[in-house]
Amino acid sequence: MAGLKRSMDLVHDPSLRLALSFEGLSYRLPSGEAVLTDACGEVLPGELTALMGPSGCGKSTLINLLSGKLTPSSGSIRLNGRPARPREVHKLIAFVPQEDVLLPTLTVTESLWVSARLRLPAETPASQLNEWVVRLVDLLGLTHVKDAAIGDVARRGLSGGQRKRVNVGVELAADPSLLFLDEPTSGLDSTAALELCSCLVGLASHGIAVCAVLHQPRLSLFELTHKLLLLDPSGRTVYMGPTEAAADHFCSLGFRAAFESSRENVADLLLDAISGAIRPSEQTAAPSDQQTPHGAARSLDLAEAWRAARADTAA
Numbered sequence: 100m101a102g103l104k105r106s107m108d109l110v111h112d113p114s115l116r117l118a119l120s121f122e123g124l125s126y127r128l129p130s131g132e133a134v135l136t137d138a139c140g141e142v143l144p145g146e147l148t149a150l151m152g153p154s155g156c157g158k159s160t161l162i163n164l165l166s167g168k169l170t171p172s173s174g175s176i177r178l179n180g181r182p183a184r185p186r187e188v189h190k191l192i193a194f195v196p197q198e199d200v201l202l203p204t205l206t207v208t209e210s211l212w213v214s215a216r217l218r219l220p221a222e223t224p225a226s227q228l229n230e231w232v233v234r235l236v237d238l239l240g241l242t243h244v245k246d247a248a249i250g251d252v253a254r255r256g257l258s259g260g261q262r263k264r265v266n267v268g269v270e271l272a273a274d275p276s277l278l279f280l281d282e283p284t285s286g287l288d289s290t291a292a293l294e295l296c297s298c299l300v301g302l303a304s305h306g307i308a309v310c311a312v313l314h315q316p317r318l319s320l321f322e323l324t325h326k327l328l329l330l331d332p333s334g335r336t337v338y339m340g341p342t343e344a345a346a347d348h349f350c351s352l353g354f355r356a357a358f359e360s361s362r363e364n365v366a367d368l369l370l371d372a373i374s375g376a377i378r379p380s381e382q383t384a385a386p387s388d389q390q391t392p393h394g395a396a397r398s399l400d401l402a403e404a405w406r407a408a409r410a411d412t413a414a
């Protein structure tokens with residue numbers, strides 16, 4: 100794995116693609132407090148995986164673990180099926196932080212060029228770097244602003260959505276196989292958020308495995324994602340699979356009536372189900388909490404239910 104060479108064209112040959120899977124992942128703070136418990140899932144090449152869950156459940160912590168910035172307290176991470184430590188292949192893994200890390204006086208092209216120069220092998224010829232940056236600018240849909248300065252509060256520059264795309268490009272410049280993004284759509288209006296995620300789907304189509312923490316995605320954005328990883332408030336996986344099959348999984352657990360009677364975005368309904376704001380119909384139909392002190396909804400452990408469904412599928 101360590102000997103992989105970069106192709107600098109995003110269209111990785113199969114040996115450059117990285118499939119990441121993880122099982123039983125937990126993380127404890129130095130204080131001993133558990134932030135994440137028993138998370139499992141996968142991030143596959145060619146797919147955009149949305150990571151969602153209630154605030155504070157450990158989403159940022161999880162992508163920090165998966166990108167090698169933190170070391171798990173327990174659990175395993177595999178790359179292409181083999182036990183691995185992400186830190187050992189850090190050159191193949193990119194992490195786009197929530198905050199922009201751009202110099203306001205540089206142009207879009209300059210920002211990407213500097214990043215490529217710093218992250219790619221020193222012997223890469225300038226002509227090849229130039230071609231690579233042109234390619235990145237095109238992939239990110241930034242050609243029309245390639246010579247515009249990034250700007251800041253004092254100097255008007257790019258729009259929020261364009262800045263985010265440059266931010267992605269700064270990491271993409273290293274030609275990664277795995278790309279993690281921490282809330283890339285935060286602060287963007289829904290149109291810019293959709294454009295950004297369309298861009299991420301485009302990157303995935305080149306063989307990159309993309310995983311983004313998403314907050315309150317609009318329906319069309321949610322439906323753009325290939326896979327969904329849902330965590331409960333303790334940071335346990337309650338769903339990992341095709342985005343379009345998530346609602347069916349929750350319906351099979353008794354949420355059908357709640358889902359079918361609601362006009363809410365399915366992404367919001369899933370989070371409502373996880374937080375307990377909506378309950379399975381079995382409990383809704385129960386006479387009262389007094390009569391069903393151990394009613395179905397309160398005892399329904401979504402993480403256990405997910406494990407059971409997974410075991411059934413595997414059997």
Ligand SMILES: Nc1ncnc2c1ncn2[C@@H]1O[C@H](COP(=O)(O)OP(=O)(O)OP(=O)(O)O)[C@@H](O)[C@H]1O
Nearest residue numbers: 128133134152153154155156157158159160161312
């Ligand atoms: N280094 C740290 N020191 C103290 N607390 C931490 C640290 N890292 C994470 N936490 C706590 O762990 C919990 C999970 O944090 P994390 O940022 O991973 O959650 P999140 O799901 O990404 O949250 P949000 O959706 O609100 O951004 C939070 O309660 C957070 O305060």
